[in-house]
Amino acid sequence: MNQVHIIGNLIANPESRIVNVRNGMNTVCNFTVAVNRWVHGQRVTDYFRITLWNKLADSAMKFLTKGRQVSVTGPVTASAYMGRDDKPHCRMEIQDVQDIEYLGSRPDGSAAPEEAYPTPEEYAPVDDPDAPWG
DSSP states (O other): OOOEEEEEEESSOOEEEEEEETTEEEEEEEEEEEEEEEETTEEEEEEEEEEEEHHHHHHHHHHOOTTOEEEEEEOEEEEEEEOTTSOEEEEEEEOSOOEEEEESOOTTSOOOOGGGSOOGGGSOOOOOTTSTTO
8 A cells, every 4th residue: 555644844835737637627736845754863854746636726725835834645656866966866746645734823823714714603513313423
């Protein structure tokens, strides 16, 4: 099973564009997440290129900015390439994102816009006698 779950911070603002694919026009959003880990007492940073489509892409463009912490789940792919320094590098990408969560507050300290969260009046009560908690 190829499944990865990362938590990290955006290194730049997300970028979005409209692309024409077989089923019509779609929005695609890309950004890079820096994830820190420790190896022999040294901090090492890994970078993951994230690709979101359609509704996830639209939402990311509204709520994500440079420095914002996110949690991303999906399959990871890796590809090798030669860098400008003539050394081999590896690119890790999560293209088929299955889950994304916006964590913490925005880097400027502000909360997400209020319309991002339902008000208590917008919650629908669940009255189902067959529900496991009922």
